[in-house]
Amino acid sequence: MTETSAMPSDSPEAVSPFYIPATAAVATQRPRVLKQGEAFAVLDDFGNAQAMGPAAQGLFFEDTRYLAQLLLTIDGVRPLLLSSFVTEGNGALSADLTNPDLVSEDGRKLPRDTVHILSTTLLGNDALFQSLAIRNFGHEEVRFRLDVNFAADFVDIFEVRGTPRARRGEMLPDERTTDGVVLGYQGRDDILRRTCLTFDPPPEMANPRRAGWTVTLSPGGTRTIEIAIQCVRGNNPVARPDRGACLVAAAGRRASRQADTTQLFTSNESFNDWASRSRADLEMLVTDTPQGLYPYAGIPWFSTAFGRDGIITALQCLWMDPTLAAGTLRFLAANQATELDPRADAEPGKILHETRHGEMAILGEVPFARYYGGVDSTPLFVVLASAYYRRTGDMALIRSIWPQIEAALEWMAKYGDLDGDGFLEYDRKSVNGLINQGWKDSSDSIFHADGRLADAPIALAEVQAYAYAAYLGAAELATRMGQADRATALTEAAERLRENFEQAFWLEALGTYALALDGRKQPCRVAASNAGHVLMGGLASPERAARVADRLVSPASFSLWGIRTVESTEARYNPMSYHNGSVWPHDNALIGLGFARYGLREPLLKVMSALFDASMFMADRRLPELFCGFERRPGSSPTGYPVACIPQAWSSASVFGLLGAVLGISFDPAARQIRFTRPALPDWMDDCRITDLRLGDASVDLQLRRHGSDVALHVLKRTGDVEIAIIN
Numbered sequence: 001m002t003e004t005s006a007m008p009s010d011s012p013e014a015v016s017p018f019y020i021p022a023t024a025a026v027a028t029q030r031p032r033v034l035k036q037g038e039a040f041a042v043l044d045d046f047g048n049a050q051a052m053g054p055a056a057q058g059l060f061f062e063d064t065r066y067l068a069q070l071l072l073t074i075d076g077v078r079p080l081l082l083s084s085f086v087t088e089g090n091g092a093l094s095a096d097l098t099n100p101d102l103v104s105e106d107g108r109k110l111p112r113d114t115v116h117i118l119s120t121t122l123l124g125n126d127a128l129f130q131s132l133a134i135r136n137f138g139h140e141e142v143r144f145r146l147d148v149n150f151a152a153d154f155v156d157i158f159e160v161r162g163t164p165r166a167r168r169g170e171m172l173p174d175e176r177t178t179d180g181v182v183l184g185y186q187g188r189d190d191i192l193r194r195t196c197l198t199f200d201p202p203p204e205m206a207n208p209r210r211a212g213w214t215v216t217l218s219p220g221g222t223r224t225i226e227i228a229i230q231c232v233r234g235n236n237p238v239a240r241p242d243r244g245a246c247l248v249a250a251a252g253r254r255a256s257r258q259a260d261t262t263q264l265f266t267s268n269e270s271f272n273d274w275a276s277r278s279r280a281d282l283e284m285l286v287t288d289t290p291q292g293l294y295p296y297a298g299i300p301w302f303s304t305a306f307g308r309d310g311i312i313t314a315l316q317c318l319w320m321d322p323t324l325a326a327g328t329l330r331f332l333a334a335n336q337a338t339e340l341d342p343r344a345d346a347e348p349g350k351i352l353h354e355t356r357h358g359e360m361a362i363l364g365e366v367p368f369a370r371y372y373g374g375v376d377s378t379p380l381f382v383v384l385a386s387a388y389y390r391r392t393g394d395m396a397l398i399r400s401i402w403p404q405i406e407a408a409l410e411w412m413a414k415y416g417d418l419d420g421d422g423f424l425e426y427d428r429k430s431v432n433g434l435i436n437q438g439w440k441d442s443s444d445s446i447f448h449a450d451g452r453l454a455d456a457p458i459a460l461a462e463v464q465a466y467a468y469a470a471y472l473g474a475a476e477l478a479t480r481m482g483q484a485d486r487a488t489a490l491t492e493a494a495e496r497l498r499e500n501f502e503q504a505f506w507l508e509a510l511g512t513y514a515l516a517l518d519g520r521k522q523p524c525r526v527a528a529s530n531a532g533h534v535l536m537g538g539l540a541s542p543e544r545a546a547r548v549a550d551r552l553v554s555p556a557s558f559s560l561w562g563i564r565t566v567e568s569t570e571a572r573y574n575p576m577s578y579h580n581g582s583v584w585p586h587d588n589a590l591i592g593l594g595f596a597r598y599g600l601r602e603p604l605l606k607v608m609s610a611l612f613d614a615s616m617f618m619a620d621r622r623l624p625e626l627f628c629g630f631e632r633r634p635g636s637s638p639t640g641y642p643v644a645c646i647p648q649a650w651s652s653a654s655v656f657g658l659l660g661a662v663l664g665i666s667f668d669p670a671a672r673q674i675r676f677t678r679p680a681l682p683d684w685m686d687d688c689r690i691t692d693l694r695l696g697d698a699s700v701d702l703q704l705r706r707h708g709s710d711v712a713l714h715v716l717k718r719t720g721d722v723e724i725a726i727i728n
Contacts, residue, residue, distance in 0.1 A: 048070050072132070074102065077100055091122060114138040131226055277652075285299075304356060468498060527557065535548060612684070675724075700719070
């Protein structure tokens with residue numbers, strides 16, 4: 001993903017300063033996640049945070065943790081957990097709790113399971129709300145002490161990840177209010193950050209960081225305690241947040257998005273669960289920006305805008321939700337680099353890698369305030385623009401960002417090709433920047449067959465495919481803009497790249513493309529998943545595409561849970577590593593799109609079935625950022641990766657990318673036509689219904705039904721001028 005978790009196996013001193021350490025606590029906890037706008041919360045099953053010790057939990061806002069601990073106790077003891085779940089649509093966390101066996105100081109006993117506490121937690125744009133509904137199910141009056149312990153540390157997200165700091169700002173004295181407390185921190189960036197806690201009814205505050213109530217309930221008696229925790233940045237006035245308004249706004253947003261996007265339902269309930277969970281997670285991660293919707297990358301480490309992640313997420317969802325691509329394009333165009341800044345790896349025309357808003361980024365302690373250290377985001381931006389046009393025919397948007405498209409193409413020619421050989425390469429300029437700047441960006445992910453790390457500048461195989469697709473896509477757009485000469489030049493650039501790539505990257509002995517070329521133009525003779533992206537970009541010849549596909553679904557590459565990032569025979573293979581043998585759902589989905597492009601149905605269905613099987617073993621049917629690449633064993637489940645983001649946008653989008661690939665969906669807006677090229681369904685899915693699939697102002701409801709290896713299509717409803725075509 002980025003700034004990553006990967007640790008070189010042979011050089012501890014070379015570990016990235018942004019390495020994310022894993023602890024025993026991290027490895028055993030299943031987080032409950034809520035997100036709204038720039039805020040997200042990572043809680044345990046109880047709705048608490050860091051109740052059992054240090055963990056990447058709490059309430060975060062704009063890359064800072066505003067609430068580090070939230071702990072509910074009954075007479076000083078944690079309640080018993082009965083059940084816990086995040087509601088449909090990720091709207092709230094609901095936990096059913098009860099009392100353990102308790103004996104008070106005066107000898108009064110409270111048998112377990114007497115008092116029920118329904119804890120409901122929801123999140124607004126800058127505030128967390130928790131409601132505690134308490135009921136006595138016993139036959140006698142009960143009396144007990146209920147306490148909420150809390151703390152704020154205002155640490156930067158990079159500190160939570162393990163990046164040390166020499167100096168921090170100043171923790172301010174607590175400010176007591178009539179119904180709560182304000183915790184404050186004056187950052188070294190001169191920004192005041194405050195956590196405002198309010199309680200209804202007002203608590204007893206015997207301890208500065210503990211709100212308490214003495215609860216007395218008659219048989220059947222009830223009581224409710226409301227807690228609001230607001231994140232306040234800067235000198236903005238503090239006003240008690242409105243829980244009701246938050247509920248109404250969240251429900252309205254969900255309803256609006258559901259009305260704007262295509263809906264799916266299939267004959268396989270387990271697949272429906274996977275798709276529904278993925279859709280809910282995507283909607284949670286999609287964030288409103290001034291330019292439109294943008295999918296934030298993942299929680300907890302990457303809850304911000306990443307160029308590569310946003311583009312790939314939008315590409316996978318494009319057939320069913322083009323509005324996400326439109327917002328992504330506008331946002332990235334607005335944040336394109338316009339000048340040279342080596343500290344941020346920025347050059348004119350380059351597309352954003354990531355942006356951060358925390359204290360460490362503002363101070364330059366990490367280079368990610370606006371960071372451009374990704375070699376692939378720029379060609380992918382052009383790829384998304386052309387794909388969006390082919391999906392929608394929306395030339396108005398293309399015209400509005402055409403200067404940014406041209407600037408991206410200029411970057412590819414002037415800055416991306418460091419030595420003039422026609423290939424895009426990277427070599428970081430920022431001393432604190434990422435060493436590797438493709439999607440496999442851990443420090444040991446690009447290597448030679450003997451395990452030696454590749455020296456920069458490095459030309460990655462998949463990036464050349466993105467560039468090829470960018471040139472061809474931009475040529476199509478230039479034609480639509482009436483720039484015939486420009487279109488011809490771009491088409492010629494694509495053809496030169498294709499010829500040079502086949503000569504430099506193809507490894508006949510391995511039957512695949514090299515992982516990369518190093519700084520001396522020597523190929524990294526490593527069989528890796530990157531070659532599958534070459535198919536996605538359309539750069540491979542048909543004959544070689546088939547050989548690459550065979551290799552990718554061979555036992556060394558295919559774990560039966562998915563395609564590994566590198567084959568199990570490679571020198572640096574480690575199924576527990578971040579990039580050197582793990583399985584990434586988005587990687588598999590993009591490879592699946594490549595298989596579909598070349599009509600390779602069998603390997604495509606293998607990949608889709610493998611990820612479907614993996615989803616059935618995941619908590620809440622939620623595919624994580626990645627999981628370990630161990631071979632599938634009888635009766636086993638996929639092996640988790642301890643510090644993976646869950647959820648992760650491009651992983652959530654993988655189900656939609658793969659479904660679009662197997663159905664062969666494409667669009668011709670000028671002809672008012674939706675096309676299904678050699679559609680297929682896996683043998684565990686008999687039919688698939690697609691509702692409100694749109695093309696311009698028209699829409700259709702469809703049913704695709706499998707008959708053996710063939711698929712029949714039925715139009716259930718048609719609104720407006722649109723034609724459906726099946727191409728075999």
